Amino acid sequence: MxxxxxxxxxxxxxxxxxxxxxxxxxxxxxxxxxxxxxxxxxxxxxxxxxxxxxxxxxxxxxxxxxxxxxxxxxxxxxxxxxxxxxxxxxxxxxxxxxxxxxxxxxxxxxxxxxxxxxxxxxxxxxxxxxxxxxxxxxxxxxxxxxxxxxxxxxxxxxxxxxxxxxxxxxxxxxxxxxxxxxxxxxxxxxxxxxxxxxxxxxxxxxxxxxxxxxxxxxxxxxxxxxxxxxxxxxxGRDIDDQYPREAQEPGETLLKVSHLTTKGSLTDVSLEVHAGEVVGLAGLVGAGRTETLRAIVGADGYDYGSVTVCGRKLPRRNIAASIDAGLGLVPENRRDEGLILDASVAENLGLATMVPTATLGFVDRRGQRRRATRTAGRLRIRMADIKQSAGSLSGGNQQKVVFGKWSMADVKVLLLDEPTRGVDVGARVEIYELVNAVTASGGAVLMASSDLPEVLGMADRIVVMSNGRVSGQMPAADATQEQVMALAVSHMENSKEGKSTTWTRSRHSWHATAH
CATH class of the missing domain: 3.40.50.300 (P-loop containing nucleotide triphosphate hydrolases)
Structure with missing residues (x-):
């Protein structure tokens, strides 16, 4: 050997x-x-x-x-x-x-x-x-x-x-x-x-x-x-709290998804996210979390239902309209869908603000570079300089660039799909702080994650999906991994009858109701 x-x-x-x-x-x-x-x-x-x-x-x-x-x-x-x-x-x-x-x-x-x-x-x-x-x-x-x-x-x-x-x-x-x-x-x-x-x-x-x-x-x-x-x-330091969620008082409804249905993937998906709130989207692989986020932002179409952001109903499959309404998506596959790898850090950070800040059709290059430099410094992106290609950065720093793109665009609702996959513990905490910053400024976050401790630690409320449906929801503060997993598999048993399950809490225990 x-x-x-x-x-x-x-x-x-x-x-x-x-x-x-x-x-x-x-x-x-x-x-x-x-x-x-x-x-x-x-x-x-x-x-x-x-x-x-x-x-x-x-x-x-x-x-x-x-x-x-x-x-x-x-x-x-x-x-x-x-x-x-x-x-x-x-x-x-x-x-x-x-x-x-x-x-x-x-x-x-x-x-x-x-x-x-x-x-x-x-x-x-x-x-x-x-x-x-x-x-x-x-x-x-x-x-x-x-x-x-x-x-x-x-x-x-x-x-x-x-x-x-x-x-x-x-x-x-x-x-x-x-x-x-x-x-x-x-x-x-x-x-x-x-x-x-x-x-x-x-x-x-x-x-x-x-x-x-x-x-x-x-x-x-x-x-x-x-x-x-x-x-x-x-x-090089102690991290006392790996999930530093700073809860806010929920405000008005910023995102409302009603009866979203796509043949073969989503069935009657409804949920709401309020200002100042992080909603965790949990479920097993293939439950429909990614499909839900992509349909909401307009990357994929859907057959029935509606998406409303800040009271404005969005057209189907129209990413430009979604961005204009204040939606942003950090996709699961950041390299292929969230970044232009050969473009610089500055260019990637400015992707979502290039059109809104243009004058008479001309890109505000100086302003874009100034804003990108400020954003990169605030997010502590490790790089040689702002001209370095995004593809040459480490995974965690690439993820920060994707976050920074939407931070510069001042989004109202940020959709996160596996936001810390492939990211080390130090960068994870920094990304969680970015999530806190969104909700502290009055925005809202819908976060899909396979990492249950992450969902429990960073969400205020958890919506669980199974087989393309919402199988139930619960407040994160009192939830356990076992309860979330019970919801994740419950719809597999009830799917033939079209049932879903909601958990309610008495003084000492949780109770499931199929309906």
Missing amino acids: TRLSLVGASKTFGPAKVVDRVSVTVEPGKVHVLLGENGAGKSTVIKMMSGIYQPDEGHVEIDGKRVTLPNIDAAHRHGIAVIHQELNIVPELSVMENLFLGELPSTAGFVSRRTMKRRARRALQVIGLDEDVTRPMRELGAARQQMVMIAKALMRNSSILILDEPTASLTSRECERLFSIMDDLKAKGIGMVFISHHLDEVARVGDVVTVLRDGQVVATIDAQAPEDTLVRLMV
């Missing part, structure tokens, strides 16, 4: 030294967790370990011998494979075609599909995945796509796996399945690097943790260390 070490490695991009004399060793049969805030240098470290980048200083060692990894292929030859957060797959191709992408088995110049199918089935069996290898990858969920990529790495006889935020888009059940596979791989002597922003996962899968801050190693400790210790090492 392979022992991989990064020794005294440094990496500089332009004037910025993003990694400074970092040393990390991955032992056979062990999981080495890398922790750090967004922009701490984690991605650069794993790219140097896998041949994507080469260190400016320091070097890579395999089994104690110094090696050079000029590219990814060289890393593969040494048994090193990376499973990136953004999976390198071709959705329209089959599972087996993705497994053999770039190295199709052939006989006399002809691709042997029989061989592909046989070897693909064997590869999936190794990780206990029972899947039709001729099925298109797009039909698999995120978890199974992850498993296929792990199987692909093991097909290459990889002895070191680098997993970059593999649980970012997985449910708790899917995470546990992944962790079980990792346990099996550890038992076979495979070493792993694991990056995650979910601190509760560290003790479950990790053996040792290296914490990075500002490109430097601040500690390498046992993975069973308390979470508050890890937080303090990551951000």
Whole structure:
């Protein structure tokens, strides 16, 4: 089995030294967790370990011998494979075609599909995945796509796996399945690097943790260390309250959704959000949360129902009208739907205000740059300067740019879809403060999240969805994860009868009423 070490490695991009004399060793049969805030240098470290980048200083060692990894292929030859957060797959191709992408088995110049199918089935069996290898990858969920990529790495006889935020888009059940596979791989002597922003996962899968801050190693400790210790090492300070909600007195209704219905996805969805209020939209994967937000903002159409913002009924599928009425959306997929990656931070921050601030059709470039600079400073966006491309920022700072875009537009109702996915604990708190700022100024927030502690910690009221319907709602202050989950699955049992469930609270307990 392979022992991989990064020794005294440094990496500089332009004037910025993003990694400074970092040393990390991955032992056979062990999981080495890398922790750090967004922009701490984690991605650069794993790219140097896998041949994507080469260190400016320091070097890579395999089994104690110094090696050079000029590219990814060289890393593969040494048994090193990376499973990136953004999976390198071709959705329209089959599972087996993705497994053999770039190295199709052939006989006399002809691709042997029989061989592909046989070897693909064997590869999936190794990780206990029972899947039709001729099925298109797009039909698999995120978890199974992850498993296929792990199987692909093991097909290459990889002895070191680098997993970059593999649980970012997985449910708790899917995470546990992944962790079980990792346990099996550890038992076979495979070493792993694991990056995650979910601190509760560290003790479950990790053996040792290296914490990075500002490109430097601040500690390498046992993975069973308390979470508050890890937080303090990551951000350089104690975070006493990870969900710093500042509740406001609810005011007038700013957003009213009435009987929203879309064939095949949404059925009779109705909800309200008041000024000063954060409403959490909870539910299982596929419950219809994202579809609801997209229909509200006008990104998708709907067959029946209405959306009213500040008393103004919005036309269907008209994003421009929604923005003009004071709606903003921070989408789940910020890279593809929330940002123009090649554009600068300043240009992205000004996207929602470019037209309203124009004069006679000409963009107010000087004013846009001034407002963007002020907004970036207020949000503490980590960047070289305002001209840096949004795509080169870390995940947490990209999310701040999307927030900042709507902050500059002074939205009345902010729709958030998984607002802290892939964001570290320090940046999460900063994003929650932005949520507080919206409601403190008289705005309202509708927040869809798969992170139940986040919903319970930051929402004032929780609306639960199941199978495209609202299955019930409850005040967040008295709710528990068990009660929210009961609502999330209750409509599965009642859906054939068209029932929904509302929870009411007596002095000592909650009661469910189907209606």
